[in-house]
Amino acid sequence: MDFVVNVMFILVLSVTASPPFLVPVLGSRHGQWSTERKLINSWGSEDLVTNLPGQPKVHFQHYAGYVTVNERSGRALFYWFYEASTLPNDKPLVLWLNGGPGCSSVGYGATQEIGPFIVDSEGHALKLNPYAWNTEANMLFVESPVGVGFSYSNTTTEYDSLGDDFTANDAYAFLHKWFLKFPSYKSSMFYVAGESYAGKYVPELAELILDKNKDPSLFIDLRGILLGNPETCDAEDWKGLVDYAWSHAVVSDETHRTIRDSCDFNSNNTWSNKDCSQAVDEVLKQYKVIDIYSLYTSVCIGNSTGSEQTSLQVMFRRTSKMVSSNLSVMLVFVLTAYEK
Numbered sequence: 001m002d003f004v005v006n007v008m009f010i011l012v013l014s015v016t017a018s019p020p021f022l023v024p025v026l027g028s029r030h031g032q033w034s035t036e037r038k039l040i041n042s043w044g045s046e047d048l049v050t051n052l053p054g055q056p057k058v059h060f061q062h063y064a065g066y067v068t069v070n071e072r073s074g075r076a077l078f079y080w081f082y083e084a085s086t087l088p089n090d091k092p093l094v095l096w097l098n099g100g101p102g103c104s105s106v107g108y109g110a111t112q113e114i115g116p117f118i119v120d121s122e123g124h125a126l127k128l129n130p131y132a133w134n135t136e137a138n139m140l141f142v143e144s145p146v147g148v149g150f151s152y153s154n155t156t157t158e159y160d161s162l163g164d165d166f167t168a169n170d171a172y173a174f175l176h177k178w179f180l181k182f183p184s185y186k187s188s189m190f191y192v193a194g195e196s197y198a199g200k201y202v203p204e205l206a207e208l209i210l211d212k213n214k215d216p217s218l219f220i221d222l223r224g225i226l227l228g229n230p231e232t233c234d235a236e237d238w239k240g241l242v243d244y245a246w247s248h249a250v251v252s253d254e255t256h257r258t259i260r261d262s263c264d265f266n267s268n269n270t271w272s273n274k275d276c277s278q279a280v281d282e283v284l285k286q287y288k289v290i291d292i293y294s295l296y297t298s299v300c301i302g303n304s305t306g307s308e309q310t311s312l313q314v315m316f317r318r319t320s321k322m323v324s325s326n327l328s329v330m331l332v333f334v335l336t337a338y339e340k
Contacts, residue, residue: 044181049080054125055117060085060134062116066150067181069173074154077174078143080110081182082134092189092223094137095175097144097205099196099231101167104149105141109195115139138185140178144171144201168204172212175220189223199230235265242283248295250286255279 047065060083066076084091096114098105111119116132119125133139143149145167147159179186194202206225212218231237246256263276271277291299
């Protein structure tokens with residue numbers, strides 16, 4: 001938690017500084033294209049991030065700010081946008097959504113996973129991420145839905161109405177208003193990507209975009225979706241967890257065969273079958289001593305590990321038949337091409 005707090009603190013320092021203290025630390029691009037692009041995206045320039053504490057020197061620009069998706073209720077989504085490190089006009093635009101639901105796309109996706117800057121191990125400074133996706137694409141991280149991260153609504157009763165449709169419609173409204181800030185990206189090849197509960201968010205937003213694309217004035221050049229570790233169908237997610245464990249020698253052939261023969265993950269009463277319950281217990285038992293995210297990586301086992309895993313097992317077995325989206329070991333990377 002301290003790690004995420006440090007991330008948020010650094011960002012707050014950046015976006016709340018008054019104009020006299022905003023000293024650019026970013027290398028500028030040179031040439032006619034750069035000047036023209038800045039003029040085209042002049043509205044978005046008000047969100048240019050400068051003097052981000054601890055930021056390494058880079059030669060690309062990044063922006064952070066709000067897009068109001070509903071004026072009447074005062075509903076706004078926060079974004080952080082990183083241009084591609086080279087040739088941004090030639091590279092696609094990727095919208096990234098973390099899952100949860102409730103996980104911050106800034107606190108996780110942008111600053112711990114695939115953004116260009118990640119927080120160092122002490123949580124006090126930033127360092128360059130060698131695996132940053134903005135080497136290949138322009139990356140747009142959005143805190144979604146409202147109530148996540150810095151995104152908010154002035155009508156607090158809306159927090160009780162959140163759902164997948166609500167989230168998709170807000171994300172769609174966000175995109176069109178964001179393109180008003182950055183019109184040069186409206187014609188870019190566009191992808192929607194995410195992980196965990198974004199296995200719900202991403203396909204629903206993609207479907208909405210395709211439906212709305214029937215109106216040429218609303219056209220977004222959607223080329224595909226990318227999903228990592230997605231929550232999709234509850235039953236299939238459970239099967240994926242079990243099959244993954246078996247195929248990577250986490251559990252025996254016998255345990256896998258018992259689960260396959262006795263577990264009906266489509267049932268609302270899956271755990272009433274004793275053989276199934278005990279076999280799934282065996283799978284979860286193995287994940288008490290290895291890293292469910294990285295099976296072959298050494299782990300530090302503290303005093304709290306057992307209790308944490310026990311709590312997770314209770315959550316798995318008693319509250320839901322689905323795999324927790326934050327613990328699924330079924331790593332799936334899907335790229336589905338759409339034709340215009």
